[in-house]
Amino acid sequence: MNRTISAKREDVKREWYVVDAEGKTLGRIAAKIAVVLRGKNKAIFTPHVDTGDFVIVVNAEKLKVTGNKKEDKMYYHHTGYPDGLRTKSLGKFLQEKPEDLVRNSVWGMLPKNKLSRAILKKLKVYRNTNHPHSAQMPKTLEIGE
DSSP states (O other), X not given: OOOOOOOOGGGOOOOXXXXXXXXOBHHHHHHHHHHHHHTTTSTTOOXXXXXXXXXXXXXXXXXXXXXXXXXXXXXXXXXXXXXXXXEEEHHHHHHHOHHHHHHHHHHTTSOSSHHHHHHHTTEEEOSSSOOSOGGGOOEEOOOOO
């Protein structure tokens, strides 16, 4: 009789991957990163255990978006004060904080629970090609156009 194996935290072997975001589409790269962070690409995947790998994203400022999203897509947040609604276009967000843009895009593709907050801590995003994780010997993660 075959039994379903449920992964334990000790059973998980974590890898490090580096993704070069230069010229890649934001949504496609975020979807692939979310799968790897969560561990859905592994045979040992268990929904209630963090089985994912670490992902380093470099060249976040050189991402591309299709269509007119740079001008049309808006991000909103409220300060909590009266008249405190703040808006920012995707183009301005990409120019000022590309790291946060990638992180928010990936977070939107993860389940909203305590586990996803732990999963998101394994995502490291950098504006340019320099990153301090070369000691982990990251492998290159290929993502299509």
